[in-house]
Amino acid sequence: MCRDLVEKLVQKNDSRILMAVIDGLGDISIEELGGRTPLEAAKTPEMDRLAAGGALGLHIPIARGITPGSGPAHLGLFGYDPVRYQVGRGVLAALGVGFKLQHGDLAARINFCTLDDSGIVTDRRAGRISTEKCVELVGLLTDVKIDGVETFVIPVKQHRACVVFRGNGLTDDIMDTDPGLVGHRPVPVTGSGKSRTVIREFQEKAGEILADLNPANFLLLRGFALHKEFPSIEERFGLCSAAVALYPMYRGVAGLVGMDIMKCSPEDITGQEKAVKRALDSGHDFVFLHHKPADSAGEDGNVQAKISAIEEFDRALPAFLDLDFDVVCITGDHSTPCPMKLHSWHPVPVLIHGGPQRSGYSSAFSEKQACTGALGSFRSTDILTLLLASAGKLAKFGA
Amino acid sequence: MCRDLVEKLVQKNDSRILMAVIDGLGDISIEELGGRTPLEAAKTPEMDRLAAGGALGLHIPIARGITPGSGPAHLGLFGYDPVRYQVGRGVLAALGVGFKLQHGDLAARINFCTLDDSGIVTDRRAGRISTEKCVELVGLLTDVKIDGVETFVIPVKQHRACVVFRGNGLTDDIMDTDPGLVGHRPVPVTGSGKSRTVIREFQEKAGEILADLNPANFLLLRGFALHKEFPSIEERFGLCSAAVALYPMYRGVAGLVGMDIMKCSPEDITGQEKAVKRALDSGHDFVFLHHKPADSAGEDGNVQAKISAIEEFDRALPAFLDLDFDVVCITGDHSTPCPMKLHSWHPVPVLIHGGPQRSGYSSAFSEKQACTGALGSFRSTDILTLLLASAGKLAKFGA
Numbered sequence: 170m171c172r173d174l175v176e177k178l179v180q181k182n183d184s185r186i187l188m189a190v191i192d193g194l195g196d197i198s199i200e201e202l203g204g205r206t207p208l209e210a211a212k213t214p215e216m217d218r219l220a221a222g223g224a225l226g227l228h229i230p231i232a233r234g235i236t237p238g239s240g241p242a243h244l245g246l247f248g249y250d251p252v253r254y255q256v257g258r259g260v261l262a263a264l265g266v267g268f269k270l271q272h273g274d275l276a277a278r279i280n281f282c283t284l285d286d287s288g289i290v291t292d293r294r295a296g297r298i299s300t301e302k303c304v305e306l307v308g309l310l311t312d313v314k315i316d317g318v319e320t321f322v323i324p325v326k327q328h329r330a331c332v333v334f335r336g337n338g339l340t341d342d343i344m345d346t347d348p349g350l351v352g353h354r355p356v357p358v359t360g361s362g363k364s365r366t367v368i369r370e371f372q373e374k375a376g377e378i379l380a381d382l383n384p385a386n387f388l389l390l391r392g393f394a395l396h397k398e399f400p401s402i403e404e405r406f407g408l409c410s411a412a413v414a415l416y417p418m419y420r421g422v423a424g425l426v427g428m429d430i431m432k433c434s435p436e437d438i439t440g441q442e443k444a445v446k447r448a449l450d451s452g453h454d455f456v457f458l459h460h461k462p463a464d465s466a467g468e469d470g471n472v473q474a475k476i477s478a479i480e481e482f483d484r485a486l487p488a489f490l491d492l493d494f495d496v497v498c499i500t501g502d503h504s505t506p507c508p509m510k511l512h513s514w515h516p517v518p519v520l521i522h523g524g525p526q527r528s529g530y531s532s533a534f535s536e537k538q539a540c541t542g543a544l545g546s547f548r549s550t551d552i553l554t555l556l557l558a559s560a561g562k563l564a565k566f567g568a
Numbered sequence: 569m570c571r572d573l574v575e576k577l578v579q580k581n582d583s584r585i586l587m588a589v590i591d592g593l594g595d596i597s598i599e600e601l602g603g604r605t606p607l608e609a610a611k612t613p614e615m616d617r618l619a620a621g622g623a624l625g626l627h628i629p630i631a632r633g634i635t636p637g638s639g640p641a642h643l644g645l646f647g648y649d650p651v652r653y654q655v656g657r658g659v660l661a662a663l664g665v666g667f668k669l670q671h672g673d674l675a676a677r678i679n680f681c682t683l684d685d686s687g688i689v690t691d692r693r694a695g696r697i698s699t700e701k702c703v704e705l706v707g708l709l710t711d712v713k714i715d716g717v718e719t720f721v722i723p724v725k726q727h728r729a730c731v732v733f734r735g736n737g738l739t740d741d742i743m744d745t746d747p748g749l750v751g752h753r754p755v756p757v758t759g760s761g762k763s764r765t766v767i768r769e770f771q772e773k774a775g776e777i778l779a780d781l782n783p784a785n786f787l788l789l790r791g792f793a794l795h796k797e798f799p800s801i802e803e804r805f806g807l808c809s810a811a812v813a814l815y816p817m818y819r820g821v822a823g824l825v826g827m828d829i830m831k832c833s834p835e836d837i838t839g840q841e842k843a844v845k846r847a848l849d850s851g852h853d854f855v856f857l858h859h860k861p862a863d864s865a866g867e868d869g870n871v872q873a874k875i876s877a878i879e880e881f882d883r884a885l886p887a888f889l890d891l892d893f894d895v896v897c898i899t900g901d902h903s904t905p906c907p908m909k910l911h912s913w914h915p916v917p918v919l920i921h922g923g924p925q926r927s928g929y930s931s932a933f934s935e936k937q938a939c940t941g942a943l944g945s946f947r948s949t950d951i952l953t954l955l956l957a958s959a960g961k962l963a964k965f966g967a
Contacts, residue, residue, distance in 0.1 A: 174630075174631065175631075175633070178634065525596045525907060527596050528597045529597050530936065541939065541940055545945045547632050551633060554632055555633040558634070565635045565636065565637050565910075565911055566634050566635065566650070567636060567637035567640035567641075567650065568639055568657050568661075
């Protein structure tokens with residue numbers, strides 16, 4: 170309800186907003202850092218300066234205690250309630266490899282697996298075949314043709330691939346065929362109507378092609394999901410938006426909400442600078458900039474690498490700020506604490522600089538200072554409202 | 569849902585609550601004040617003493633990032649969710665000039681305007697005629713009689729007036745007749761049934777009366793709204809409430825929730841002191857006291873005037889406190905930052921003194937101290953619940 174309220178109050182103007190996402194930014198107290206977090210230990214003079222002149226807060230990606238995946242975490246940042254706008258795993262997998270889904274496409278994840286002679290699954294990952302092998306197998310599967318749908322098989326990594334069926338009347342009421350445990354047969358394809366027929370035929374034909382190709386002599390399907398188009402960020406919030414992200418997953422989620430996906434060349438932060446400039450030059454007033462390395466370091470449990478990733482972003486920041494944004498937001502999509510090597514539920518620091526703010530509450534960008542920042546703590550979906558307000562893009566509610 | 573919960577838990581007692589609203593209280597960091605806000609810069613020994621002995625927090629009038637009008641902002645303070653209880657602009661205009669609306673009345677705003685010979689709007693404000701002229705024109709329009717309804721035309725200011733139709737079966741599905749731009753004809757009256765007939769006839773008859781009175785030779789209507797009675801603050805929260813406000817707008821909103829509107833003579837803060845005393849003497853246990861000047865100063869961007877307005881309130885405060893309230897709340901309805909000269913979305917400091925509180929967290933009443941106060945931050949509608957609780961007027965939920 171409140172989100173619809175925001176949509177009704179949107180008023181356009183020329184102000185330009187940068188939303189920079191340091192993936193997995195948040196962390197917890199780390200002993201080797203004397204109880205500090207990587208963000209607290211990192212030398213970040215640029216972000217500290219913005220913190221002092223702007224306002225800090227903490228965002229809660231989904232709800233207190235809930236750990237988000239990357240998809241829902243980003244949707245929240247873009248102002249889409251991740252509980253209302255759910256994206257199925259098959260769809261996320263396809264988006265994650267940069268596949269251009271269309272409304273009504275049915276997507277699922279594939280695991281190549283090993284069956285014994287009696288059809289029992291003996292390895293759900295086919296001995297973790299190489300990505301090269303995966304690409305080769307996917308090549309063979311392009312021969313699978315099914316009446317009434319187009320079929321796309323896309324390699325992902327090692328034993329992982331995904332499949333997309335395109336045609337009218339598909340539904341996603343299909344259970345996983347992956348039994349989840351070795352020692353069982355693949356689960357027979359359930360569901361109804363066209364989807365069941367299509368998937369049975371796909372599984373049968375793929376099975377024939379793979380039959381002699383040990384260890385990957387079959388495939389398991391899971392996470393069936395129909396792609397539904399979302400109302401775009403332009404329709405909802407009047408923003409002409411662009412995404413500057415190097416990883417397909419984040420380009421995919423940005424594409425879901427209708428952002429223009431900027432090409433980056435070279436594929437590093439200097440390429441991202443050029444892409445942000447091009448985004449502004451071509452009339453965009455909202456740029457989503459995604460920086461991945463802090464999350465990867467967190468997943469690896471590598472404290473020093475996470476600190477370095479944050480410092481690298483801070484050094485690159487002035488070039489982005491020189492592009493003359495009116496409002497700049499720096500945050501993470503979620504926390505990826507190094508001691509956990511996983512995404513977590515911990516609230517994520519948010520920095521907003523530009524527009525009318527209560528400033529002078531903070532001297533540095535950190536989890537601890539964000540906790541007593543002028544913005545308070547709030548759900549991630551409130552960030553976009555605050556940015557629109559700071560940029561003068563929201564009218565008053567009532568007289 | 570939570571509000572209905574509060575209503576169910578209400579228990580009456582003799583405790584008396586003062587809710588003092590310093591209009592537009594909140595502000596942002598101001599350079600000429602060394603980054604402080606007017607509230608932080610003002611000398612407010614009385615409020616600081618209450619802050620030290622009570623508890624501070626921040627309220628969010630509507631939702632994060634949403635800037636409220638005065639109507640919805642006050643409804644929130646009175647415990648009425650402003651998104652659920654929406655008040656149309658026509659109704660607010662009528663309330664704003666102190667007109668006593670009845671349930672089912674249809675109200676709209678009037679702009680006197682100028683038409684050229686071919687009926688095209690050449691000035692939507694009729695050259696901003698004087699208020700005296702407006703009163704004179706409204707006087708002429710009292711001759712307009714329409715079958716089946718009573719018609720009331722009330723002057724507001726310059727080219728602005730409002731009209732109220734009273735009768736059975738009126739609806740507010742009427743579009744503005746104001747084209748919003750010069751160079752167009754007034755928009756023909758749309759809508760259905762009785763309302764359309766009534767408004768067409770009113771426009772026609774008014775047009776005949778005004779035809780030769782250049783520059784105000786016609787009128788435009790907008791913000792059609794039906795007045796719906798709200799459940800009263802007494803029905804909902806068991807409070808016998810009184811409003812002590814000098815401006816019609818705030819008396820109007822208080823009237824909407826069923827407060828008794830106290831007369832103030834003289835029309836200044838000394839008159840308000842007497843009115844509050846009379847309210848208590850006549851058995852009220854909840855008094856809403858409205859202080860306007862800080863908001864006006866904020867709208868003017870006049871930092872020193874805002875400081876003075878806050879200091880004036882602080883000097884007046886002991887006289888109110890001497891009246892022996894059990895619980896005192898001092899807050900604003902919204903922020904009106906001087907650098908913006910507008911209402912804003914920034915959270916508003918709240919002070920509660922009296923009743924069992926966690927105190928000693930704060931040494932002064934300020935935005936910054938409110939940010940780390942014992943009450944935390946919350947939606948404006950929670951304030952009334954906290955006051956009821958502090959005054960012992962809420963029973964336990966569950967056993």
